[in-house]
Amino acid sequence: MTARIILTDIEGTTSSIAFVKEVLFPYAAKKLPEFIRANADKTDIKKLLQETAQLAAAEGLQVSADDIEAISNVLLQWIATDKKATPLKALQGMIWQQGYHNGDYQAHMYADAVQCLQQWHQQNIPLYVYSSGSVAAQKLFFGYSEAGDLQPLFSGYFDTNSGPKREADSYRNIVAELQQQHDIQAADVLFLSDIKEELDAAREAGLQTCWLIRDGDIPANPGHPAVSTFTDIQPA
Numbered sequence: 001m002t003a004r005i006i007l008t009d010i011e012g013t014t015s016s017i018a019f020v021k022e023v024l025f026p027y028a029a030k031k032l033p034e035f036i037r038a039n040a041d042k043t044d045i046k047k048l049l050q051e052t053a054q055l056a057a058a059e060g061l062q063v064s065a066d067d068i069e070a071i072s073n074v075l076l077q078w079i080a081t082d083k084k085a086t087p088l089k090a091l092q093g094m095i096w097q098q099g100y101h102n103g104d105y106q107a108h109m110y111a112d113a114v115q116c117l118q119q120w121h122q123q124n125i126p127l128y129v130y131s132s133g134s135v136a137a138q139k140l141f142f143g144y145s146e147a148g149d150l151q152p153l154f155s156g157y158f159d160t161n162s163g164p165k166r167e168a169d170s171y172r173n174i175v176a177e178l179q180q181q182h183d184i185q186a187a188d189v190l191f192l193s194d195i196k197e198e199l200d201a202a203r204e205a206g207l208q209t210c211w212l213i214r215d216g217d218i219p220a221n222p223g224h225p226a227v228s229t230f231t232d233i234q235p236a
Helices: 017-039 043-058 068-080 086-102 111-122 135-143 168-178 196-204
Strands: 005-008 127-130 156-158 189-193 208-212
Touching: 017 043, 017 068, 017 086, 043 068, 043 086, 068 086, 086 135, 111 127, 127 168, 135 156, 168 189, 168 196, 189 196, 196 208
Parallel strands: 005 127, 005 189, 127 156, 189 208
Antiparallel strands: none
16 A cells, blocks of 8 residues: 555554543543533533534434533433534543643553554654544543654544544545645545444545454455554555
8 A cells, every 4th residue: 555644543543442431431421510510601611512402402302501410411421322422522522631631641552553653754644633532632642642742743633523434425524624735635545443334434435444453353354454553554
């Protein structure tokens, strides 16, 4: 494969799923009700609570954005089910910021991912991130990683504002944004993920793909180029 730009997922790809599910999610769930009560009058928080109420209504659940307890319960349920809801991800990012700043935890990174991301950056391959977590949360993740501040490695970040990660149009939206900065086509972009359905969507949009399978054996016919570590990826 020859790639001019690398677009990478985070959870299960550069970093352990366990860190997100066993550290970040429980931390946000514990802090969320108090955070909302303390900040509900702020304009940006009000907007996110209104968006939450609108999404809940679309699912048949009528809840007022002003009902702190009810709206908190909706968000806590979404955390429990790992719902990819943009207002939830934004609120989680704000809460995680406090945890990172307080030194409550550092983001896990696979050593092979750190090594290769640094190498590719040195080779002047632009690196971008696409995660269901908010852009703010992504910057915190890489800024407060176990390997130190990795933000300088990345040229930009994308989240669910570009669309759901299992839909081809989301990747078309990302390519359109990348084309504003780089003279590239979709086929010049290599997307790395541990989720086959995300890779299927990216390939439908014309991107190159690589499947990170960190646990278990690589299937005989994976449907995408598949590796167990970043060191097995040869982007150039």
